[in-house]
Amino acid sequence: MKKFFLCLALGVVSSAFISSCSLSKADSASENLVIDSNKAVSDVVVAETNVEVGGAIMVASKNIFDNITNSKDHTTLIAAVKQAGLVEILSSDDSFTVFAPTNQAFSTIPKATLDSLMKPEAKADLTKVLTYHIVLGALRVSDLKDGEEITTVQGGKLKVGVKNGKVMINNASITISDIVSNNGITHVIDGVLMPR
Template identity: 60%
Template sequence: MKKQFLSLAMGVAILAMTSACNSNTSDSSMGDTTAVDTMMADTSMTETGVEVGGAMMVPSKNIVENALGSNDHTTLVAAVKQAGLVETLSGTGPFTVFAPTNAAFAAIPKATLDGLMKPEMKADLTKILTYHVVAGAVKAADLTDGQELTTVQGGKLKVSIKDGVVMINNAKVTIADVVSSNGVTHVVDAVLMPN
C-alpha cells in the first residue's frame, strides 16, 4: 500500500509540474507574442518615410508595395500590372524608378493610353515603363547636372539641375528619395518616352 501511495504521489507531483510548466510556457509564449506585436507596432509607428499620394512610403516595403498605397499612382500601378512587371519590381533590385503621377498619364491622349493598355501592346508598354527604371539605388544627391542615366530599357535619361530643380528629360522631380527595401523612387510630373 505504501508503494501504491508513493507511486500515486509521484504521479500527482509530475502531473502538477507538467501543468505548471505548460501554463508557464503558454503564458511565456503569449507574453512573447504580445512583445513581438508591440515591437512590430512600435516599429511601424517609428518607421520614417515619405508621404506620397496620401500614403506613407516606408523603407520596409518594396517599390511596388509602396506604390500600391499611393492615390497618385493608380495608373502607373495598373500599367505595371498590365506589362507583367510586378514581380520584377518587387524583386531584390536595387532599382531607381522615376514614377509618373496619374496627372502625368492624363497628359497623354486618352486613345494612346488606352491603346497601350491593350494586351497586344504589352511589348510597347513594357518598353515605356522600363525606360523609367535605372539599375541601382540612385538618390537625388547622386544626380549631377548633365548626367546621363542608362535605363533598363536601354535608353538614356538626361539629368538637368537648375536652381535646385531636378529634371529627368522633360519631367520635373516633384518628390525625391522615396526609399523602399529594393531601391529608390522619384515622383515625376511627366511620362518619359523613349525615342
C-alpha cells in the first residue's frame, strides 16, 4: 500500500503503474481497482474517482477535507470539523483513514446533545468525538480484518467486524468504502462512533 501512495504522489499514471505498484498479490494490470462496494474502475486515472458521495464526485488529487466538504450528506460533519479546529489536520500531508458519519447518522444523536457539543466551550469534547473517527495511515476496506481493533487518533480503539462482505466499525456499517484522497482514505459510515 505504501508503494501505491508513493507512486500516486509521483504522478506515475501509465500502464506500468499497476504492474509496478500492485496493491496485493492478486492485482494485475488486467484487474479492476475497487473503489467502493458497488463501483470498480480499470484505470487508476479514472479512479481519480468515479466515487460519488452526497451528490459530489470525490477526486483523488484533493485532500480528505476538501473532498468531503463537497458532499451534501456530510454538512454536519464538516460543521463539526470546523468547530473543533480540525480542518488543518484533515488537509495536511499526513496520511489518515477517516470514518465519516452522514447527516442521517448525526440525526440519531439527541439534538440537545449535538447542540451542546457544537458550543465553543465544548470544543475539547467535540474534538474527542471527531478524532475517534480518525486513524493514522491509509486503510482500505480490504485492510480491515474481522475482530481486529484499530487505534484512533483520539487514543481509543475501534472494533472491526466483517460478515458476509459487510464491514462494521463498532456498531456502524461502512456504506461507501475506499474513497481515495491525496492524504488518505475515507469510508462513509451510517453511525456516529462514540468514544468508550
